[in-house]
Amino acid sequence: MNTNQGKQTMVFDKKVYIVSAASIVGKKEGEGPLKKQFDQVVEDPFFAMKTWEEAESKFVEESSLLAIEKAGLDKKQIRFAFAGDLLGQLIATSFGIKNLEIPFVGLYGACSNIALALAMGAMTICGGHADHVLCAASSHFGSAEKQFRFPLEYGNQRAQSSTWTVTGCGAFVLSGKKNYNSGDRNGGKEDNMILIKGATIGKIVDYDIKDAQNMGAAMAPAAAHVIYQALNDYNKKPEEFDRIITGDLGMIGKKLLEQLLKENKINISKNHMDCGMKIFDSNEQDTHSGGSGCACSAVVLASMILKKMKAGEWNNVLFVPTGAMFSPTSFNEGQAVPGVAHAVWLSTED
């Protein structure tokens, strides 16, 4: 691991609050261990639309509207939307955001999208360019399998190393001011408010992984790099974070990540968690290595992670969504799958 790097972290020296969060997921996610923590579970994988792609757009639109409503705002008060998905030309997001009529910055970092969205959104709020922005990321099992692997109708057999793309969308409203009208504050003023303190932008890291069914291995080196860099930039030790939470490494990626960091004298095994390993019960739900997709880290953040932070159980979290730069075109042309990851420091207000 090449650790000879300059600073990669944006530090937000003005307060940037996550004032609301919304998570809408599919049926399988709604049957998993976090089922009670999501805002809405949609049983119909088509969400009453005609195609997987339109269904995913519906998840984007509905989650965004719910986050805005929870913040006690109207969509006209949201100055910019930062969002992305996995599909070519970001169609899930662009068709989903279209109806909201919010100025739109499309982002692509594969399954790390929500980190880019939070980073750019927080920079916008910190810079005084907006009062409120929307950040969102989505994925859909049907649209992802169709694009990246095999259409579901083929009945393709899945490798044990493969992950299961999460269906859903996580959406967040960021503001420079606390918003006590927000319907997202369970107990009113007593809950902790969550701040975004900084964001570390990752590099594309290529370990020459050519197994399309083992994205965890493609992403782990990128996660290791950005965690190493974030700890360096903040001058912090792993144990100063209650949790270091990766996006969708799954079981194989988690092992690799911890090993790579250990080789660089960093031990995160005590406080590492992976969203992909929390969202499904891999034994009961046959999801093999775990959950994946942009929605994986986004909906786990919007549910479990923020709830634990609001309740005071965790005060500092390094949130590290992970992405595999996997494209059917480049892959079929013999290219490897590089990884990318970005780290967002979330903190309860002190």
Added chain:
Amino acid sequence: MNTNQGKQTMVFDKKVYIVSAASIVGKKEGEGPLKKQFDQVVEDPFFAMKTWEEAESKFVEESSLLAIEKAGLDKKQIRFAFAGDLLGQLIATSFGIKNLEIPFVGLYGACSNIALALAMGAMTICGGHADHVLCAASSHFGSAEKQFRFPLEYGNQRAQSSTWTVTGCGAFVLSGKKNYNSGDRNGGKEDNMILIKGATIGKIVDYDIKDAQNMGAAMAPAAAHVIYQALNDYNKKPEEFDRIITGDLGMIGKKLLEQLLKENKINISKNHMDCGMKIFDSNEQDTHSGGSGCACSAVVLASMILKKMKAGEWNNVLFVPTGAMFSPTSFNEGQAVPGVAHAVWLSTED
């Protein structure tokens, strides 16, 4: 046209300079009217690589390195790269940026990418999060035709309303300080320095265009919206800009744009220019409606536009790259092609 909008503009109140620009283009572009203004013309459409996609990545890498070199910097001094292309999962950009080892924010706004890159890059510099950032956007005729329409080998006949995707990449280095070491300053300190004063983020605008060979019509309404909004937000009249320059509307889109704005009592016909109509000689080069692609506006900015501004011929330019949210998947599923556009205010230092 719905003109009932809130502010959509980020104003950069600290100085953000474009300290260098690089344009590397393909053979056809090198035979067009701007041939003498590009930094490099690459005769081989494969750029000595094996596939169209790898060739496009090479354009990204080489242009980025050239821009960094012109700025008198080393790639390690570039803190973040903001870039995007048209291909699914941004493979042209991500494989191109990978070797540079610069922390990477992937952006997608179709052919409007360079505007998003400049906007996010300028916000980063303005916020003090970096000394130097890289912004780039690329496209390639071969990779775009293969993905969006028909592989070149089919010998498909082109409609008169269709545009020709520009092969190349435009790359820029932004800094918070002037850089007199920059090799990009022709005559040394005498040239004007170019500032990014603000950026207006556009909404996705859908006029229900379903003709994949007429992207100008899909994009013109989005361009009209964002120009209207930028003029409103800055409280300026069109004639206060020396030029209002759209990305790749082509002849049909240009007419529609001017007409839509005229209906809203704004006349830009005297100072409007479209990059797509400048890069090729459509009579001599058989490019029909004009040039298009992310590289179209990016390489025209990196050559003709900045040169005229440096020379003092133009002092204020509203640069409005335009994008069509065209995806083969959504299009084949019967969806229309919405448009998007973002406006960047460029100004010589006063």
